[in-house]
Amino acid sequence: MDMVFTSLDDCYSMYVKYAKDCGFSARKGTTKTNSKGVLHIQYYLCTRAGVYKDKKVDTFDPNQKERLVRSNFSKRTDCGALLGVIFEAGSWKLQKHVIHSMSKLNLGPVKAFNVMKTCFGSFEDVGASKVEFKNYKGYAMVFVSFTGIDNHHCNVTFGATLLASETADTYIWLLRVFLKVVGSQPKVIVTDQDPTMKKAISVVFVDTRHRLCMWHVMHKLSLKVGVRLCNSTNFKERICGVVWTDILTPEEFESEWEVVIGEFNLADNDWLSDIFALRESWIPAYYRMEEMSGLMRTTSRLESENHFFGQVCNSKATLVEFMTHYETAIEAQRHMHRKNDHESRYKRPQLKSNYQVLEGQTADIYPKNIFCDVQAELIGIADCIIQLYED
Structure with missing residues (x-):
């Protein structure tokens, strides 16, 4: 979103590489000129964008001059993958960056559209319709995360997804994808009382204990x-x-x-x-x-x-904002995991119980957070024995 280019060739090269990494190919699309006739917006599309329209050719017309071509299945599937770049302040910038920046200022899609109309002089020069602005801003999907517990007894996110609906079929698809990635069924899975999730678990995770x-x-x-x-x-x-x-x-x-x-x-x-x-x-x-x-x-x-x-899920956020917040949150979680690993490996905890030989052995075996629980049990056992002798 923050990329700036000095030429359209650089823009196109970037999008071609991006498309290749994502599994599709790109082509150049339409252009827009401003009121002075100067090119200021360029679109790049998926090669399968649009819908092929057959030309009607009358083969019985003796004056028909168009060359007859054998009918072919169209490879165009009306794909919506799109990149728009706009010439601004001497360089080419991703157009949606403007909408994203305005959303940070709490400007809705309609206001953002009107601001851009004012900047470029007319509705035609904006390069997108008001509906397209709303579609970019709109974000009404279901966020589903897979959360487990790491070796430090802390929450860890295995994965997450955005779903368009919460039907049983959607959850079945999701669990099958998760199973394919992880490679084995979880021993225990805990959910709320969602009936569609319950059905999906019974279909996909047949060996898993499902608890509420x-x-x-x-x-x-x-x-x-x-x-x-x-x-x-x-x-x-x-x-x-x-x-x-x-x-x-x-x-x-x-x-x-x-x-x-x-x-x-x-x-x-x-x-x-x-x-x-x-x-x-x-x-x-x-x-x-x-x-x-x-x-x-x-x-x-x-x-x-x-x-x-x-901190991540906000129904008013754009998809771009959501992804930015999510990646930041996950990186913070990963950083905490690495920190816990480092402290468990290189920092020796203070021994406090009367069973310091046993306590020292557990300190060598368990991560820091788990050791603290074991240490509390050892101290509790010692207190019970002392109390027993006193009685």
Whole structure:
């Protein structure tokens, strides 16, 4: 977007190379002149841009002078790949850069079009219609990310995509692409209660344990049972105490749940009945012995991810702005991962427990963040033993 060229030949060479890297070929398109007849806009297109129109030739007309050509299948598919360059201040610049720069100043597409009309003198000299400005500015796609946990127990983005819709077929296509890239199915996948995603996972990730995010389920609690009940009683505290713990067996959970539901007369609440029916998909009691079960219990991880992508996703942003923000955010995430790797490899943590031989061995094995959790457990064990002897 920020590229500037001294000649049209340089512009064309760049776009030809870009097209080749992207898997298509380019050709020169139409040009625009200003009110003085000077060339100031040049378009470059995909070779498959436009639609081929057959010429009607009357073969019975003796005066027909056009050479007859055998009909051929057209290779033009009305491809919309387009680059426009504009002559400005002695050099050629990418035209959409102007729209992008105006969007940074919070100027909408219509205002941007009117500004350019004023700059160039007429609507014809702008080189694009008001609708094309709106199409460039408009951005209404669904952002989907694949997030996991790295060896430092931090969120890491495996990949992301933009979808035009959220149908089951779209998600099936997306998961198949992800599977092709990664090469194997994930052991556990956690999503919200989206039914289309659930269907897609069952089709593509047949060997994966699909769990529902506890935070998404419990986030609806006040809305579904009433704000007054949650704020004026200890219902929320009681139900969260049953849901979030992983020390209960399935039988104990069901018993405790019924006690709380009965005490607050909520047996007729349809939403509570529905999520109870799905309990094996989101309640820790039913998968506490499975690997990675802790992924479903934490709220801070999801809140952190929402904040991370909240800086990227903006419904008012252009596609170019989104990509710029996304690449910056991902680079920051990668930088933090490299920093954690460096500190784990070259910095020795301070040993604090009474089991420093064991603690030292864990420091050699685990990354820094994981070691901190192990260290806290070792300190806790020591405190328990001391307390036992004191008693």
